[in-house]
Amino acid sequence: MIHTEKLSAGYKEVHVLFDIDAEIKKGGITAIVGPNGSGKSTLLKSIFGLTTIYSGKVIYKDDDITNVPPYVRTKLGIAYLPQVDNVFTNLTVEENLKIAGYTLENYEYVERREIALSAFPELNDFLNRKAGTLSGGERQFLAIATALIRRAEVLMLDEPTAQLSPKFAEIIFDKILQLRDDFKLTIALVEQNVKRALEISEYTYLLVSGRVAFEGKSSELMEHEKFEKLCMGIVE
Numbered sequence: 001m002i003h004t005e006k007l008s009a010g011y012k013e014v015h016v017l018f019d020i021d022a023e024i025k026k027g028g029i030t031a032i033v034g035p036n037g038s039g040k041s042t043l044l045k046s047i048f049g050l051t052t053i054y055s056g057k058v059i060y061k062d063d064d065i066t067n068v069p070p071y072v073r074t075k076l077g078i079a080y081l082p083q084v085d086n087v088f089t090n091l092t093v094e095e096n097l098k099i100a101g102y103t104l105e106n107y108e109y110v111e112r113r114e115i116a117l118s119a120f121p122e123l124n125d126f127l128n129r130k131a132g133t134l135s136g137g138e139r140q141f142l143a144i145a146t147a148l149i150r151r152a153e154v155l156m157l158d159e160p161t162a163q164l165s166p167k168f169a170e171i172i173f174d175k176i177l178q179l180r181d182d183f184k185l186t187i188a189l190v191e192q193n194v195k196r197a198l199e200i201s202e203y204t205y206l207l208v209s210g211r212v213a214f215e216g217k218s219s220e221l222m223e224h225e226k227f228e229k230l231c232m233g234i235v236e
């Protein structure tokens with residue numbers, strides 16, 4: 001669905017990513033793990049068009065989108081949900097949904113809203129509450145719901161369970177699986193909970209210092225000695 005080819009990126013003169021070849025497979029969950037500051041968020045931002053690209057490409061459905069602006073990528077079906085500030089806290093849940101659908105025809109908005117609320121029926125109870133009053137987990141629900149309204153086909157989630165209680169983190173992991181299975185979404189998941197990330201994804205990339213230090217089928221990585229060592233920061 002999306003892949004990068006020898007992608008090197010960063011923030012103006014701050015070079016963060018080096019020669020990243022990564023693939024987010026259609027209909028699957030691809031996990032991106034790695035120590036703090038290894039470039040996980042930068043990779044998602046680069047795929048969404050928010051960084052400086054020095055060299056390499058971002059390919060989406062066979063098209064080179066390396067130089068396409070983020071708002072066009074949104075229209076093409078790519079959604080990037082940052083770690084924080086992913087909803088308008090001063091607006092109600094309903095208003096957040098409306099804003100997400102502002103480019104849609106009314107009938108289409110009604111249809112998408114229905115779909116988003118069927119994925120997150122919990123939000124029905126909060127429609128008139130300001131998003132800022134929701135818990136961290138409920139905000140994640142809302143953020144993903146707005147992506148569904150925008151007709152996202154690819155969801156890039158940046159640490160969606162950070163700062164959540166273990167119980168709510170589990171609920172989010174279940175939702176992510178449901179989005180893949182019931183809504184046929186393609187998902188890139190940056191997670192600090194490596195164990196759960198491996199359990200729910202098909203393929204995993206481990207970033208260390210801006211490079212792919214290891215990659216492989218998630219089911220095989222957990223037992224892999226080299227992967228375990230790399231996760232603990234032991235780089236050969």
Ligand SMILES: Nc1ncnc2c1ncn2[C@@H]1O[C@H](COP(=O)(O)OP(=O)(O)O)[C@@H](O)[C@H]1O
Binds near residue numbers: 040042
């Ligand atoms: N806006 C920015 N400007 C300059 N450097 C940044 C910016 N955002 C992140 N960085 C740097 O890029 C590196 C990778 O950060 P990030 O991608 O956020 O890592 P991760 O998500 O894996 O924790 C870090 O050294 C960080 O300081």
Ligand SMILES: [Mg+2]
Binds near residue numbers: 042083
């Ligand atoms: Mg990050």
